[in-house]
Amino acid sequence: xxxxxxxxxxxxxxxxxxxxxxxxxxxxxxxxxxxxxxxxxxxxxxxxxxxxxxxxxxxxxxxxxxxxxxxxxxxxxxxxxxxxxxxxxxxxxxxxxxxxxxxxxxxxxxxxxxxxxxxxxxxxxxxxxxxxxxxxxxxxxxxxxxxxxxxxxxxxxxxxxxxxxxxxxxxxxxxxxxxxxxxxxxxxxxxxxxxxxxxxxxxxxxxxxxxxxxxxxxxxxxxxxxxxxxxxxxxxxxxxxxxxxxxxxxxxxxxxxxxxxxxxxxxxxxxxxxxxxxxxxxxxxxxxx
Amino acid sequence: xxxxxxxxxxxxxxxxxxxxxxxxxxxxxxxxxxxxxxxxxxxxxxxxxxxxxxxxxxxxxxxxxxxxxxxxxxxxxxxxxxxxxxxxxxxxxxxxxxxxxxxxxxxxxxxxxxxxxxxxxxxxxxxxxxxxxxxxxxxxxxxxxxxxxxxxxxxxxxxxxxxxxxxxxxxxxxxxxxxxxxxxxxxxxxxxxxxxxxxxxxxxxxxxxxxxxxxxxxxxxxxxxxxxxxxxxxxxxxxxxxxxxxxxxxxx
Numbered sequence: 149x150x151x152x153x154x155x156x157x158x159x160x161x162x163x164x165x166x167x168x169x170x171x172x173x174x175x176x177x178x179x180x181x182x183x184x185x186x187x188x189x190x191x192x193x194x195x196x197x198x199x200x201x202x203x204x205x206x207x208x209x210x211x212x213x214x215x216x217x218x219x220x221x222x223x224x225x226x227x228x229x230x231x232x233x234x235x236x237x238x239x240x241x242x243x244x245x246x247x248x249x250x251x252x253x254x255x256x257x258x259x260x261x262x263x264x265x266x267x268x269x270x271x272x273x274x275x276x277x278x279x280x281x282x283x284x285x286x287x288x289x290x291x292x293x294x295x296x297x298x299x300x301x302x303x304x305x306x307x308x309x310x311x312x313x314x315x316x317x318x319x320x321x322x323x324x325x326x327x328x329x330x331x332x333x334x335x336x337x338x339x340x341x342x343x344x345x346x347x348x349x350x351x352x353x354x355x356x357x358x359x360x361x362x363x364x365x366x367x368x369x370x371x372x373x374x375x376x377x378x379x380x381x382x383x384x385x386x387x388x389x390x391x392x393x394x395x396x397x398x399x400x401x402x403x404x405x406x407x408x409x410x411x412x413x414x415x416x417x418x419x420x421x422x423x424x425x426x427x428x429x430x431x432x433x434x435x436x437x
Numbered sequence: 438x439x440x441x442x443x444x445x446x447x448x449x450x451x452x453x454x455x456x457x458x459x460x461x462x463x464x465x466x467x468x469x470x471x472x473x474x475x476x477x478x479x480x481x482x483x484x485x486x487x488x489x490x491x492x493x494x495x496x497x498x499x500x501x502x503x504x505x506x507x508x509x510x511x512x513x514x515x516x517x518x519x520x521x522x523x524x525x526x527x528x529x530x531x532x533x534x535x536x537x538x539x540x541x542x543x544x545x546x547x548x549x550x551x552x553x554x555x556x557x558x559x560x561x562x563x564x565x566x567x568x569x570x571x572x573x574x575x576x577x578x579x580x581x582x583x584x585x586x587x588x589x590x591x592x593x594x595x596x597x598x599x600x601x602x603x604x605x606x607x608x609x610x611x612x613x614x615x616x617x618x619x620x621x622x623x624x625x626x627x628x629x630x631x632x633x634x635x636x637x638x639x640x641x642x643x644x645x646x647x648x649x650x651x652x653x654x655x656x657x658x659x660x661x662x663x664x665x666x667x668x669x670x671x672x673x674x675x676x677x678x679x680x681x682x683x684x685x686x687x688x689x
Contacts, residue, residue, distance in 0.1 A: 187603065189578075189580070190577075190578070214556075214580070214581050214596075214598075217557075217564035217565075218564070218568070218580045218581070221564055221565035221568040221569070222568055222572070222578075224565060224568075224569070225565070225568050225569045225571075225572035225573075226572065228532075229649075230530070230531075230532060230649040230650040231531075231563075231565055231650075232650060233557075233562060233563050233564045233565065234562060234564075245653070247656070249562065250560055250561055250562055250655070251450065251454065251559065251560060251562070252559075252562070253658070254450070254454055254658070255454055255463070255655055255656070255657065255658070256655070256656040256657070256658055257561075257652050257653075257654075257655055257656070258652070258653040258654050258655075258656060259650055259651060259652050259653060260650070260651050260653060261649075261650060262648075262649040262650070262651070263649055269564075295575065295577060298577045298607065298608065299577045299578065299579050299605055299607055300605065301603045301604065301605060302604055302605060302606050303603075303604035304598075304601060304602070304603055304604070305595075305601050305602040305603075305604065306600060306601040307600055307601040307602070318687055319687050342689065343682070343687060343688075343689060344689055345687075351474070354617075354618075354621075355621075355622075357621055360618075361617060361618030361621075362597075362618065364617075364618070367474075367559065368474040368475060368559075368616070368617040368618075369617070369618075375685055375686070375687050376682070376685050376687055383452060384452050385450070385451055385452055386450045386451070386452065386453070386454060387450070387474075387559075396685075397685060399668075399678065399681070400665065407452075408451075408452030408453055409452075410665050411660075411662050411663065411665075412662075412663060413663060413665040414663060414665060414666065415665060415666050415668050415678075415681055416665040416666065416667045416668060417667075417668050417669060417670070417671075417674040417678065418667070418669075418670050418671075419669075419670050419671035419672070419674065420671070423671050423672045424671060424672055424674060424675065424678075426672075427671075427672035427673075427674075427675035428675045428678050428679065430675065431675040431676055431678070431679045432679055432682075432688070432689075435679055435683075435688070436689065
């Protein structure tokens, strides 16, 4: 029997983890915590440990999300067993061998997992989602210790609404070091506004203090999947590409024809963004009449 | 307040990763090195907490002799001292890494009130070392934090989640992992670099144990290296760009 920790039954990444577990063979049971339970990673992990032991689970699996990785790492720490995070494939055997992502997906690693039960999380979008079947809803075990319970969400603060969010936008217009300054982003903002999109940026830009970190697309920023990503003055470092590889189309605007971003782009404009981007905005206004 | 921050030396990969012949490492012959971005913010947070509340800060790394460069960099921006667990540079799995850090923390004369990590390292991304360290030391652990403040002797920690922020109140001593964006790290000054040369680095060799998550080899993902369609040069490309935006269906 394989246990899959899911956040909600409608969550696509949880459904992917469920499908991944199904690929291992045997019974798969999806488990979620009662929505009335405040998130408490160590207490949730203690609960999963007890359920896994009662049912002699051969594996405990979660999605490679912040919470999936966090809860499963607590399970691994409690059981003193290895855990493989963000796997894209698994080969049964003794030992089990996995393929897992490094560098936000820019590199893969083949690793062996010497432990039992098998503990792993599933990299987002490695497999196709599958409906969960019967979802078992559980509550935190009474035997969770005070230390397990002390880290829990005590307050949820809703985000201020307004504007299109980076992760939901169909169009993201993003600027890199080539923008040159905080003020230089006015042309990026103008194009994004005309297209009803969001403004993004590279890590070089947030490190320079030109834009807030919440605008950053990349391995340590947002992972986005718009219909089109318009990358302006961005060279295409692996750190950045890890955040935008989900984009359906990529248009790169860069004066350097050798920039590595062009190797990942669907469309290329070679030129200075400060000339190209305002020209596109003007053309859109003209087209709208 | 005594704060420890744990960092990892990683290469600055740039635009393209290439592997060594045995596919066991990234080819770093022409690359510079840094610490993982989340950890850089952890270092800045440690310095700010000590500036605001007094005490001292230490930085720890498990890595090759060359990782002293990163320890000096972190001391140049304001960390007081360094702990270097010196390895031969080969891969250490997360359980062994955590065990070495736990042993080093226990060996300290004064206990730490707060141990900071990045949520995950930039390279291996195992998402678990901090949690294992906390479990072994019997400390609470809160993860992926983008805001820390002191609230009645406890830590108030904020996490960015879909739709808003989740808040945790955590008593100290505690382990906290942070994400980039919690602050904007400062750059080292020239006097900071001079001072860092004289700050102490306590080096020791950690005990080695058998890896239970051994890395066998690295694999470059099949890159769908695209042949981008050239829409034009400079401002003259604008009409063709608008045609493409229309085709994709994103024109307002």
